[in-house]
Amino acid sequence: MSSETGPTGGSIDTVESGRVDEGTEDGEVADADPATEDVADLPLAPYPPNLGHPKLHAFRQMRDPLEFTDRAAAVRDVYRVWLPGLGDVTNLAHPDQMKRVLLTERGDFRKSEDFGIAFGDGLLTVEGKEWAQQRKTLQPLFVRESVMGYADTMVDQVQRRVERWEGGQQLDLQGEMTDLTLDVLFDAILGRELRLDGDERIRRSAEALHDWFLPTSYPLPRWLPTPARRRFREGKRTLQAEADRLLAEAAEDPPSDPTEADDLIRLLVGLREAGVTDSGMLTDDRLRDQMVSIIFAGHDTTTTSLTFALWALAEHPDVRERFHEEVDALDGPPTAEDVEAGRLEFTDRIVTETLRLFPPVYALPRVADRDVAFDGYRVPEGERVGILIRRIQRDPRFFDDPDIFDPDRWTDEFRQELHDFAYAPFGGGPRICIGRQFALLEAKLSLATIGRNYELYYLGDEGYRGGPPLSPEMTLRMEEGQEFLVTER
Numbered sequence: 471m472s473s474e475t476g477p478t479g480g481s482i483d484t485v486e487s488g489r490v491d492e493g494t495e496d497g498e499v500a501d502a503d504p505a506t507e508d509v510a511d512l513p514l515a516p517y518p519p520n521l522g523h524p525k526l527h528a529f530r531q532m533r534d535p536l537e538f539t540d541r542a543a544a545v546r547d548v549y550r551v552w553l554p555g556l557g558d559v560t561n562l563a564h565p566d567q568m569k570r571v572l573l574t575e576r577g578d579f580r581k582s583e584d585f586g587i588a589f590g591d592g593l594l595t596v597e598g599k600e601w602a603q604q605r606k607t608l609q610p611l612f613v614r615e616s617v618m619g620y621a622d623t624m625v626d627q628v629q630r631r632v633e634r635w636e637g638g639q640q641l642d643l644q645g646e647m648t649d650l651t652l653d654v655l656f657d658a659i660l661g662r663e664l665r666l667d668g669d670e671r672i673r674r675s676a677e678a679l680h681d682w683f684l685p686t687s688y689p690l691p692r693w694l695p696t697p698a699r700r701r702f703r704e705g706k707r708t709l710q711a712e713a714d715r716l717l718a719e720a721a722e723d724p725p726s727d728p729t730e731a732d733d734l735i736r737l738l739v740g741l742r743e744a745g746v747t748d749s750g751m752l753t754d755d756r757l758r759d760q761m762v763s764i765i766f767a768g769h770d771t772t773t774t775s776l777t778f779a780l781w782a783l784a785e786h787p788d789v790r791e792r793f794h795e796e797v798d799a800l801d802g803p804p805t806a807e808d809v810e811a812g813r814l815e816f817t818d819r820i821v822t823e824t825l826r827l828f829p830p831v832y833a834l835p836r837v838a839d840r841d842v843a844f845d846g847y848r849v850p851e852g853e854r855v856g857i858l859i860r861r862i863q864r865d866p867r868f869f870d871d872p873d874i875f876d877p878d879r880w881t882d883e884f885r886q887e888l889h890d891f892a893y894a895p896f897g898g899g900p901r902i903c904i905g906r907q908f909a910l911l912e913a914k915l916s917l918a919t920i921g922r923n924y925e926l927y928y929l930g931d932e933g934y935r936g937g938p939p940l941s942p943e944m945t946l947r948m949e950e951g952q953e954f955l956v957t958e959r
C-alpha cells in the first residue's frame with residue numbers, strides 16, 4: 471500500500487478510471503449482515519468505566535475531546551457516550567469495524583444530518599442514486615491524468631504566495647496555508663483564480679463552516695443559539711451567495727458541450743444549460759451546494775495537512791535534513807514528472823506519516839439504518855456511530871511507538887502487512903475521498919516548493935501527546951496563534 475496506490479477497500483485504479491467502484495450503478499449495496507434477528511437481544515455498548523459518571527462525559531468531552539477519546543478507547547474498541555444535543559453515540563475504534571461501516575456493510579449506515587446542515591446536497595452529503603450520479607459527473611476532474619495536469623498550476627500558485635515570505639518573519643501557518651490551498655483549488659479545479667480584490671468574502675466565509683462542529687458547541691442541544699452556530703449560519707449564507715455569484719459570472723459564457731469543460735464551474739454551468747438529467751445536479755440549489763462542498767472539502771483538509779507537515783519538519787531536524795537533500799537534488803521547481811519518477815519519495819513518506827498522526831478528518835460520523843452489532847453490543851436503528859480514525863491510526867496494535875513521527879516506518883513490507891483499514895485518512899469504500907490524489911500531489915509539490923527556498927522553525931507551544939496544540943473542529947487543526955519563524959535558504 472502506498473499513499474499513491476490506495477488503501478482502504480477500493481482499488482484506486484477503479485476509482486480513478488472514472489467508474490463508481492464497489493457499488494452498483496444506482497449506488498445500492500447488498501444486504502450484508504445475516505444475523506439481524508439475534509441483534510435485538512444484545513446489550514447496548516457500555517459507557518467508558520474509567521471516565522466518571524456518564525452524565526459528565528459530555529462536559530469532559532467538550533473540554534478535551536482527544537484525551538477523552540484516547541482514554542475511553544484504551545479500555546474497549548466499542549463504547550458509548552451520551553451528548554445532550556445528539557443522544558447516545560457508539561464510537562468504534564477498531565479497523566475491522568471501520569471496514570464494516572465503510573465497505574462490507576455500508577448499506578446499513580448513512581451519513582449523519584450534520585453533513586447536510588453544513589453542505590446541503592453536494593457530493594459529501596447525498597446518498598444512493600443521486601450520490602452515484604454526482605460522483606460519476608465530477609470524477610473526470612479528479613482522475614489521475616487530470617490531477618497530474620494541475621501540477622504546474624499548483625507549483626505556480628505556491629511560488630507566488632511564498633515568494634512574499636521574508637527571512638526573519640514570523641507566521642501563523644494555518645492562515646497562510648488556508649490562503650495557499652484556496653489559491654491552488656480555485657486556479658486548478660474551479661478554473662478561476664481567486665482575486666485579491668472582491669473575493670475576500672470567500673476566504674473568510676469558508677472558515678466559518680467549522681463553527682458548527684466546535685467541541686464547545688456541537689454536543690449542545692440543537693435549539694441553543696450558541697455564538698459558534700450564529701457564526702456558522704452567517705458564514706454559510708455568505709459562501710452560498712458567493713457560489714451563486716461565481717456561477718452567474720460563468721453562465722454569461724457557458725460551454726457548448728459540458729463534457730468538454732475541464733473545470734468545475736464551467737462543468738456545472740454547462741450541465742445546467744444542456745439539461746443533462748442524470749448528472750444529479752440540475753437545479754440552482756444543487757449547483758450551489760456542490761460549489762460550497764468542493765470549496766470547503768478541497769482546501770481545508772490540505773491546509774491542515776500542510777501545517778502539520780511543516781510542524782513535523784521543523785521539529786525533527788534529522789527528517790528535515792533528508793527532506794532538504796531530496797528537494798535540493800531536483801533540477802528546478804518540482805514537477806509532475808518528479809513525483810512520477812519517485813524523486814519525491816521521502817517527501818511522500820513525510821506526507822503519509824503526517825496524515826497518520828494528524829488526520830484532518832479525525833472521526834467519521836454515520837447513522838445506523840437498522841439494528842447492528844459490534845463486538846456483541848447493539849447499536850439500535852437511528853443511533854449515531856463515530857469511527858475514530860485518529861485513534862485507530864495511533865493504535866499500538868498496528869503502529870510501533872504510535873506517537874512518534876517516523877516516515878521510515880512506511881516500508882513496502884510494512885504497507886503490505888498493515889490492516890487495510892488501520893490507515894484511512896481519506897476514508898474508505900466507495901465514498902473514499904474523491905480528491906485524495908489531488909491533495910497528495912498538492913501536499914508534495916507545496917512542501918517541495920517551500921523546502922527548496924525556506925526552512926521553518928516552530929515557535930509555538932507543545933500540546934497533547936508531544937504534538938502541537940490541537941483544536942478538533944470539523945477537521946483537526948492546529949490551535950490558532952502557533953507561530954513559525956521563516957528563514958531563507
Ligand code: HEM
Pocket residue numbers: 581593594595605659763764767768769771772775829830831834894895896897898900901902903904905906908909910
Ligand atoms: C489531505 C486532504 C484530504 C483529506 C484528509 C480528505 C479526507 C476525506 C475523507 C475522510 C472523506 C470521506 C468522508 C466520509 O466518508 O464521510 C472525504 C470525502 C470527500 N472529499 Fe476529501 N480529503 C482531502 C482532500 C480533498 C480535496 C482536495 C477535495 C476536492 C478538491 C476533496 C473532496 C472530497 C469530496 C467531494 C468527498 C466526498 C466524496 C463522496 O462522498 O463520494 N477532499 N475526504
